[in-house]
Amino acid sequence: MPTPASPQLLLLRSTAPLARGTRRAVYQHPDDPDALVKVACEGKAALQRDSGRRFSSWTRRLGLARLGVRAEFRRELREIAALHLRLPALPECIAGIYGLVETDLGPGIVVQKIGGRDGGLAPTLGAVLRAAGIDEARRQLILRAGACITRSQARLNNLALHNIVVAPDPVHGERLVLIDCVGEKTLIPVQRLCPWYSRRLTAKRLRRLLNRAACAAAAGVRAGSP
Ligand SMILES: Nc1ncnc2c1ncn2[C@@H]1O[C@H](COP(=O)(O)OP(=O)(O)O)[C@@H](O)[C@H]1O
Numbered sequence: 001m002p003t004p005a006s007p008q009l010l011l012l013r014s015t016a017p018l019a020r021g022t023r024r025a026v027y028q029h030p031d032d033p034d035a036l037v038k039v040a041c042e043g044k045a046a047l048q049r050d051s052g053r054r055f056s057s058w059t060r061r062l063g064l065a066r067l068g069v070r071a072e073f074r075r076e077l078r079e080i081a082a083l084h085l086r087l088p089a090l091p092e093c094i095a096g097i098y099g100l101v102e103t104d105l106g107p108g109i110v111v112q113k114i115g116g117r118d119g120g121l122a123p124t125l126g127a128v129l130r131a132a133g134i135d136e137a138r139r140q141l142i143l144r145a146g147a148c149i150t151r152s153q154a155r156l157n158n159l160a161l162h163n164i165v166v167a168p169d170p171v172h173g174e175r176l177v178l179i180d181c182v183g184e185k186t187l188i189p190v191q192r193l194c195p196w197y198s199r200r201l202t203a204k205r206l207r208r209l210l211n212r213a214a215c216a217a218a219a220g221v222r223a224g225s226p
């Protein structure tokens, strides 16, 4: 088990996260400008610590309280590893995942940082659509990403507007990158066992994504109108 003096333990606690999702906080990697570290949000980590306390000191000693977060990280890593095995390179529509680390905020996962034009993190697709609306170019952007995801045959769990970011692209101006939701969440890996079902599910989720994109853009227009 690494100690605070250990070089493997990343120190994040004293810095502010760059972003927060519903479950995880996202930090700049202290040693790599092109990487981020995701850890469970404080509330969630505390919840897991408390549930560990409730179960017994044995569960804590066995590390069961942190199993949930680690299991989630491993699921993502497994899916990215499967893509690396299947394809010559990771598709540009899926952010890279590099490995697991221990941090002073608990277990973390190191991922590729997708930067935006302003030097910060790339904005989410939801934020862009709400701010700038949707036109034919943006529809094509979503369709292009959809084709890339379909070709990759990646198994996904939640294709939501906040799990996709809009990154600058030298050829098309913009491209979409999935930064969350790779890997299957179900106990029985139905998508892995049945590729046909996986393809159908992805197609359905892409159709739903286009609908959600239109709704987000409309909501943005309504919020901006007098
Ligand atoms: N690889 C990444 N590059 C750029 N921004 C990211 C990346 N991963 C996450 N983010 C930002 O952090 C937010 C939360 O990350 P996410 O992994 O989706 O957390 P959660 O698992 O809680 O949903 C995202 O909505 C996005 O704004």
Ligand SMILES: [Mg+2]
Pocket: 021, 022, 162, 163, 180, 181
């Ligand atoms: Mg997310």
